[in-house]
Structures are given as structure tokens and as C-alpha cells.
Amino acid sequence: MIRTLAAFAFAALLPLAPAAAQDADEALDLGGDVYRSGGTVLLAEEGARDVFLAGERVELAAPISGAAHLMGRRVEVAGAVGGDLYAMGGDVRIEAPVAGAASLAAYD
Numbered sequence: 001m002i003r004t005l006a007a008f009a010f011a012a013l014l015p016l017a018p019a020a021a022q023d024a025d026e027a028l029d030l031g032g033d034v035y036r037s038g039g040t041v042l043l044a045e046e047g048a049r050d051v052f053l054a055g056e057r058v059e060l061a062a063p064i065s066g067a068a069h070l071m072g073r074r075v076e077v078a079g080a081v082g083g084d085l086y087a088m089g090g091d092v093r094i095e096a097p098v099a100g101a102a103s104l105a106a107y108d
Contacts (some may be wrong), residue, residue, distance in 0.1 A: 025055075033066075040074070043079075050083070058089070059065075067100070073107075 025038030032049035041055035043062055052068035058072035060079050067083035075089035077096050084100035092106040 063096075 007038045008096045022050070025034065025041070032047075034043060034048040034051045035051075036043060036052070037054045039055055040057045041053045041099040042059045043051055043053060043064075046062045048062070048064045048066075050063070050069070051060060051064055053060065054071045056072060056073045056078045058070050059069055059076045059091045060070060062080070063080040063082070065082040068077065068087070070082045070087040072090060072105075073090045075087050077085065077087065077094045077098075080096045081098045085094070085102040085104070087094070087103070088105040090107055092104050094102065094104070
């Protein structure tokens, strides 16, 4: 239930990502979950459970133990995902294993 609410909250805030990218990058770590937004968003630190990343260029470079929620113009997954992967963008590249289901949307 909490994960569902967090996912809906993240989706509701996604339209604000371009404004956040113009003003400043934002970051929040909460209970092992990682939330990032900005122009270029790179998660290279290991130890995250679920991640929520939004920006112009988004890269998940470190392995995570939970689900990944990624949105950007260019999205790259180079770190293993221990749960499900949800990725949407203009160009989505998956170069690492995903343990769960992968839901992908891209136009390039």
C-alpha cells in the first residue's frame, strides 16, 4: 500500500520535474529509498532499495535491491535491478539484469 502511494505521489510530481531541472537538482533519501530529480540525474551509490529518478538524462549506475522508477529524455540502466523496472523516456537503454518485470515506454 505504501509503495503504491509512493508511486502515485512520484507520478503526480513528474510534471514538476522540468521546473526542478531548471532551478536546482533535488534529492531525498528516505528509509533506504532514493528520490532524485534534475537535469542530469546519476545514481552511482550502492545500497538503495527502491529508486525514483526523473530528469533530462537519467542513469542508474549502481545495483539496487528493489524497484526502479525512471523517467527522462534519455534513460540508462547500467546497474542491476533487484525488483521491477518502470522506465519511460525518449531513449531507454537497459544494459543490466532486471530480476522482476520490466515496463518500458520509449519513442526512440
